[in-house]
Amino acid sequence: MDRKKINIKAILLIGVALMMMFGFMPGGTLAVDENPNAGIFIKDEGSEHFDMQGSSQNDNVVAELAWRYGDYVYFALNCHKNVSVDPAEFQINGVTVGSENTFLLQESRAIQLYDGPESTASPETYPADNGGQPRCWLVGRIHLSDSSMSLNFENLSHAGGWRISGVTYDTDLTVSHKYGTADPIMDFDQSRSTLEIGQQLSIHPVPKEGYEYTSVSVKFGTTEITDLEAHGITNDENGNLTFTVTNEMIAANGVSIEYVYAPVYPLTIHYVYENGSKAADDHTETLAEGASYSVTSPTITGYTPSQAVVSGTMPGEAVEVTVVYSVTQHTLTIHYVYADGSKAADDHTETLAEGASYSVTSPEISGYTPDQATVAGSMGTEDITVTVTYTQDTPPAPETHTLTVHYVYADGSKAADDHTETLEEEAPYSVTSPEISGYTPDQATVAGSMGTEDITVTVTYTQDTPPAPATHTLTIHYVNADGSKAADDHTETLAEEAPYSVTSPEISGYTPDQATVAGSMGTQDIEVTVTYKAGSPQPATGVSNHTVLLIALQYLCLVAGAVAVVMKQRKIRSGR
Secondary structure, eight states, X not given: OXXXXXXXXXXXXXXXXXXXXXXXXXXXXXXXXXXXXXXXXXXXXXXXXXXXXXXXXXXXXXXXXXXXXTTEEEEEEEESSOOOSOGGGOEEEEEEETTEEEEEXXXXXXXXXXXXXXXXXXXXXXXXXXSSOOSEEEEEEEXXXXXXXXXXXXXXXXBOSEEEXXXXXXXXXXXXXXXXXXXXXXXXXXXXXXXXXXXXXXXXXXXXXXXXXXXXXXXXXXXXXXXXXXXXXXXXXXOOEEEEOOHHHHHTTOEEEEEEEEEEEEEEEEEEETTSOEEEEEEEEEEETTOEXXXXXXXXXXEEESOSEEEEEOOSSXXXXXXXXXXXXEEEEEEEEETTSOEEEEEEEEEEETTOEEEXXXXXXXXXXXXXXXXXXXXXXXOEEEEEEEEEOOOOOOOEEEEEEEEEETTSOEEEEEEEEEEETTOEEEEEOOOBTTEEESOSEEEEEOOSSOEEEEEEEEEXXXXXXXXXXXXXXXXXXXXXXXXXXXXXXXXTTOEEEEEOOOBTTXXXXXXXXXXXXXXXXXXXXXXXXXXXXXXXSOOOHHHHHHHHHHHHHHHHHHHHHHHHHHHHHHTO
């Protein structure tokens, strides 16, 4: 781009001519009636403005506002340096036109120029501001028909600067409503043929009977806006839109809003008792086809609904459901256990309606007492479980009786002292009979269990049969002095202590050393040897009375000794 020098006087003349041409009045007023863009320059710390950059000299220029009217986009801007180029050659960076990111103002006009340093400038027709005053004020425009694409200002916004307010634009806002499959219907009450930047608008859905709001679509020109919030539009859950008119909406040359409504159908739920009478108020609501529904049946004490929740998907027709309430029943369970938790009796179970009374007698178990003789009450709103515990009764003091055992001989005489003891009923007993030498009891042990009365037992002792006495052999050898046999041996078997007396046989010409072998049998065999010597004894001429008496006395002594031995043995055996 070529740099062009313009002297101050020429610029001033151009400025005066432009003010006369456009009717711009001192003080920044756009007051010409013929100018459809008329408005007032005002300071706004929060408005948007666009940075613009001069050509070759990098003159710093700020665009205070860009707006559209008809096929033109207008720019109000100020310059902080002396304008040394043709105002028509100012370029805008950051605004896209087609494939270019810069473009030239096709027309621009200097509203006010300053010929001195900022500190000494005399802003006679500029809104006074002692700091950072511009050296010129420009208004320019670009014709959209000369651009291959519409302008995009989204990347130019930032706060501060100056703007022109009170300007309206010939831009439509179209609001329509589409009910079901029918064609959209224009909403003339909410639609507008003109908009003003900064204008606050609220648009709302208008549902009609049989339809409900489902969605809303917004277009800037022909572009569908999917992220409303990103474009400054607030949409609540009911489809109410609120927004402020922006340059983007004006530049789009039209905003259209279409509300969509789906047909709705009635869902009716009746609540009745089993006899058909009303249990609760009906539930009614309208739903669109395909909408899901889930309605919890109301709670009625003592009753259970046939459907706890009525749910489903709405078809393209009305839905009517009847929920029937029946008396609620619950289970009563009674466990019967011992103190250790083991089972005492079979459980008792029964089904009862809510509020129904019950009374169950606990079963009798011998020797045990239940902690609840009767389980009674009324059925509540849920199952009831009761445990009855049986504890063992304290047993009474047992009955006692006397056991007496008599010990007698066969003739009835006392054989030993009686045995007596006191025992509880059913208590076992076992009494060993005392030992008596030479006698045997008819019951070695008296045993049994105590009954319900005294017990008397007699044990009888009978004498034992004495055993055969022990015997031994008496052997007597008869030999000569040389040891040779003199006569046959004498042998006999005798009981212990039995007396014996054996006369040695006579052998002619010989005399025995023992004419008689006599004595008593001991505890073992006895062996005696009688020796014969040669020589005959003096033959007896006669036996005197004295000799006979001695022999008789010897015999009596032997007999008396044998009798004494026998009597002694019997006495020992009888224990007497």
